[in-house]
Amino acid sequence: MGRRTPSSKPRCRQEESNSRQRKTHRKSRLGCRNCKLRRIKCDETTPSCEKCLDFGVTCNYDSSVPDLQPRSGSTEGIEIDSTLEKHSPATGSYVLDMVNIYLSENQGPTAANEGLLRLDLSGMERLERFNKRTVLTMGTKATPKCFRTAMVQLACIHPCVMHLVQSMTAAHDRFCAVSATSRQTTDEIYHLHRGISGMHQKLSRGIRPEDRDALFIAASILGVMMFFQIEASSVENVWPLGAGDFAWVGMSDGKKAVWRATNPLRQDSMWRAVAESYEMHFRFTEKEPTNMISVFDHLCTNSSSPPAVANPYHKTAQFLITLLALELNDTTWMRFLVFICHVDPPFRALIERKDPWALLMLVYWFMKICRGPWWVSTRAILQGQAICIYLERYHADDVLLQKAIPRPKLEFEEAEREGWGGYAFVGRSSPITV
The missing domain is CATH 4.10.240 (CD2-Gal4)
Structure with missing residues (x-):
């Protein structure tokens, strides 16, 4: 009973041996x-x-x-909105003159090490869109002239900057096509990959004086793109409800390291005026007192121990409270942006653990910036909504926390109805604000 036949044991061994052989055979390099x-x-x-x-x-x-x-003749699968301005490369504009110089002259050993870049017709049109549209969304109203002149010049000398400019503009195109949360296009991925590779090459050989301005703006563009990138088919796919990462938070540490290494405040920097504006807003908001009563006041309590040790909320909460009474506009935008610099490691650890009050603080910052530039509004609205749902779903017993949720939740809903965010899965009918 239950007795094996003489052939059964060898057959099992043979099948096991074949299985092992198939697995080994399928490993390919x-x-x-x-x-x-x-x-x-x-x-x-x-x-x-x-x-x-x-x-x-x-x-x-x-x-x-x-x-x-990208393969020659391939398409991206996204139809750009009809309102998106398209420009002929034969306009004789400053941008295209610079591109022609870039394409025709010897690029020297720096460009050879990073990989030669040859723009096709679509790349030249994309650069024109960057110069007339996308660059206006960086910084404040006082900075576009500096950005336009300096970035085009740097892109024509440093391929990594040109690649990142191309990738950022392709991402902006996707936003304008109401596809902000769709997959990145092949052009975005290709130029982003090449741009990051070029940056790594410059950093790995030691920062040379002639690379400092290029590395500073390349890090800035990369920070913009990391903040914008959020792929989702519904709010349930967005962290903390779904999977996600904090690459955009980590980028602030990288940008600070690049700031120290490139020193954009130095006398010969192309970015000196922009850097001085940044420093002014950073110092002002860091010291600005406030008498505003906030739902986060209890997180600012201190003890005899150093606040970073005793209270991981302390530094970030104090800075956030100074922002809550401000309206987002051209004069205050930089103050809101430097909030990321005050997300220190103790507070970041709270966010990664999905601490409810740390998440609520992030929601309130998102609430204040959700009507900001295109690369800000998508994440602010969508991730802000996801966090509100998460807090309502999993922390319903915290009465004080629940009382604070309706305000940002309403702001996100209103901003979405007004057309901010650039994603379509909610069934928006209003135009997108860029």
């Missing part, structure tokens, strides 16, 4: 670099694998083909 970068299994079809064809990039078994380079 012959896939293209694009698939390795995207962390997907390459089908190893030559001369171009199916995964690269589907994704719209040039397959790169060949080491001479750049990573994630």
Whole structure:
């Protein structure tokens, strides 16, 4: 009873052996670099694998083909809004003159190390859109002239800046197409990857004087893009309800390190005027007193111990309270932006643990900036809504906390109805504000 036949045991061993052999046989290191970068299994079809064809990039078994380079003639799958201004590359404008110089002259050893960049027709049009539209969304009304002149010049000398300008403008295009929460386009991914690679090369060899201005603005653009990027099909997919990361918070530490290394306040810096404005607002808000009664007052209590040790809320809560009485406008925008610099490691640890009061503080900051530039409004509204839902769902027993939620929740709903945010899965019918 239950007795095995003589052949059953060898068959099991044979099947187990075959299984092991199949697993060993399927391990392959012959896939293209694009698939390795995207962390997907390459089908190893030559001369171009199916995964690269589907994704719209040039397959790169060949080491001479750049990573994630958009395939010639490929489309992005997003129709830009008809109101998006398009410009001919034959306008004779300052921007295109600079691009022609960039394309025709010897770029020297710096550009050769970073990889030569050749803009096609769509890239030149995208640069024109950056100069006439996207650059206006950086900084305040006083900075576009400086940004326009300096960034185009730097992009024509430093390929990493040109790549990041291209990626940022492609992201802005996606926002204007009411697709802010959709997947990044191949152009965004390609130029972002090349831009970051170029930055790493500059940093790894030691910062040279001629690279300082380029690295400062490259870090600034990268911070903008990390804050904007939030992929979701509904609010339930957004952290803390869904998965997510804090790359945008970590970028503030990186930008501070780049600030110290490049010193944009130095006498010969192209960014001296912009940096002085930033420093002025940072110092002012850091010392500004307030008599406003806030729901966060109890988080500012101190003891005899150092506040960073005894109270991880202390530094960030005190700074946030100074912002709550301010309205977001051109003169106060930089004050709201430097809030990220006051998110110190103890407070960041609270956010990562989904501490309810730390999350509420983040919600109130989102509430104040949700009608800000395009790269701010998407995350502020969508992640702000997700946090409100999370707090209502999982911390309903905290009466004081629950009383504080309706105010930001209402602000997010009103901002969304007004057309802020740039995403369409809620069924918005009003125009997008850029």
